Amino acid sequence: MSTIDYRIETGTEGDDPSFDARMSDLEQVRxxxxxxxxxxxxxxxxxxxxxxxxxxxxxxxxxxxxxxxxxxxxxxxxxxxxxxxxxxxxxxxxxxxxxxxxxxxxxxxxxxxxxxxxxxxxxxxxxxxxxxxxxxxxxxxxxxxxxxxxxxxxxxVDPDAEPLGRSIAFIGAKGGCGSSVIAHNCAWGISSLFSTETILADLDLPYGTANIDFDQDPPQGIAEAVFAPERLDEVFLDRLLTKCSEHLSLLAAPSMLDRAYDFETGAFHPILEILQRSAPVSVLDIPHLWTDWTRSVLGEADEVVITAIPDLASLRNTKNLLDALKRLRPNDKPPHLVLNQVGMPKRPEIAANEFCDSLEIEAAAIIPFDAALFGNASNSGRMIAEIDKKAPAAETFSQLAHLLTGRVTMKKARRGGLGKMLAALGRK
Missing domain, CATH: 3.40.50.2300 (Response regulator)
Known part of the structure; x- marks a missing residue:
């Protein structure tokens, strides 16, 4: 008897015509x-x-x-x-x-x-x-x-049970690459474009910026949920949520340093389960950390998005993340890659095509550097599409919202060579 090999190795899916069909079958399993x-x-x-x-x-x-x-x-x-x-x-x-x-x-x-x-x-x-x-x-x-x-x-699994919502986890390949900004704009885009109830959970408890980006100052948020799991249910969660727009709610981080935020592996499991039952889409803004609890959250999410900038440290870290997530999620699609802040003046950077070819992955989105647009959005507590609907970045976030909710199919991964940058790093 032969069985199907479900190892996901970057670039090999093109060799198997049934790859997408099998991945689709798995995604339907609760x-x-x-x-x-x-x-x-x-x-x-x-x-x-x-x-x-x-x-x-x-x-x-x-x-x-x-x-x-x-x-x-x-x-x-x-x-x-x-x-x-x-x-x-x-x-x-x-x-x-x-x-x-x-x-x-x-x-x-x-x-x-x-x-x-x-x-x-x-x-x-x-x-x-x-x-x-x-x-x-x-x-x-x-x-x-x-x-x-x-x-x-x-x-x-009860066939009459309410369908579970999908969770989308965002993490940066390095600090300052803009993963939170990408997560917040995608959450807003999903909620507004499709009129889909969406919850944005800011998991960076000491330094989270979702409350600033949406111009909110909620008295409660995710800290009350994670530190009191015995109280957590749909009613309690609803009290902790802050309404950002008609279809978008925020589970805000306290963004305070009045305590240490050391969590065990399963600390966020109860929250993720409640989120899946409470909204069709949950966007998880994960801090740039590698701990037991972040590994656990990334392992459980339905989709993972890695945000990187076009430099050598991001290339190395993105490769390490892809390898680690392949081991954590052996039966899931590879994460989506967003290449951010591309074309910053006077900054030496790796060309986008070389960055992607080195990793043998197609970028889900390439976002040009635009200090004025993103700075204005951040300072005014609004999203990019609210500042300028016609901006290229606004269109990119719209396309990402379609991709992450399954309304479009991502292109096949590139089959290019390893690239001289990855060769310089050394393949493990």
Whole structure:
């Protein structure tokens, strides 16, 4: 049995015509609840596939145990221990013998345990017989990761539940590259262009600028949520939000240094879950830090945007971010790259095409340096499109809003050489 390799390596998607379709399938799968799963794999391919499933961000709450073995091995194990919420079984057994082989396992399974069977025989009669006898799903090999995750989701995620909103995380490749400005303008663009309820969460608690950029002075914000997770629900969140426009709300940072802001890995998980249930789009403005909690937030977001400026430090840091996020998010699309402050007078810089070719990635947007436009917007507490709708930057933010909400498809990544700048840095 063969399985699909879901490793995402920059530039390789062009070799696989089904890449975009598979990524689209994965994007439709909702995060799974806190359940326990035991998988019993007869082949190395299935074993590797389940390991890949376990690395996926949608399985973050799932307790997964992967075993090499058959249906008999599962029956022997659960004769002495309680069964999990779900058992996934791979089998090559002939249809006429399959129910007989399943009988010992059925005797030791808890009534609430679900079973997914992956077999080699495409037989509608067998499928009906298995479903009639309590098997939750029968899948014909070879199966892919979206197949497995979709099947598990169909069993444990309520189809009548409210759809979850999408989260878009913005992070800068270095300090001062303008990631927050990009995040704020994209949030405003998504909310105004599509009349979509959007929440902008400023996660830079000591130095966040969202309140300044939107000319707000809220008495409460994200600090009250992160330091009192036991109080957090939709009602409490609503009290913490500040209305910036008809469809945009702000979860502001305190921007004060009256305490230390040291957070554990999962400190922002409750907030992200509430945000997903509260609005169709959440924009996460992440500070230029590399900590357990920032890695966790980046790993959970539906989309990631890296903002860089065209210099050597940004090139190095962007490469490191792309590599780290590939490991954190092995089954997701690569992050989007925004190249900002391009063409600053008297500043030596790397040409935009060389910057992108060095990383083997296409820039989602290239924003020219315009001190007057961005300075006026910042000082007046307005967004770029509010200052000048016809400015090239305003059009760029509009295009980004379309891209990040899935209203347009990004062009294929460039297939150029490594580039002399990356060669100078040294490929890891």
């Amino acid at each position: 995060p799974l609840p806190r359940i326990s799963i035991h998988a019993f794999c007869e082949s190395n391919a299935m074993l590797q596939l389940m390991e890949r499933c376990g690395q996926d961000r949608r399985m973050a709450k799932v307790s997964l145990r992967i075993n090499s073995g058959s249906i008999d091995a599962a029956a022997n194990m659960f004769a002495t221990v309680s069964t999990p919420n779900l058992i996934i079984l791979e089998t090559a057994t002939e249809p006429r013998s399959l129910l007989t082989e399943l009988a010992p396992l059925a005797e030791v399974c808890d009534p609430s345990t679900k079973v997914i069977l992956v077999g080699k025989h495409n037989d509608i009669g067998l499928y009906r017989e298995l479903i009639r006898n309590g098997i939750s799903e029968y899948m014909v090999a070879p199966v892919s990761m979206p197949d497995i995750l979709t099947a598990v989701s169909a069993i444990f």
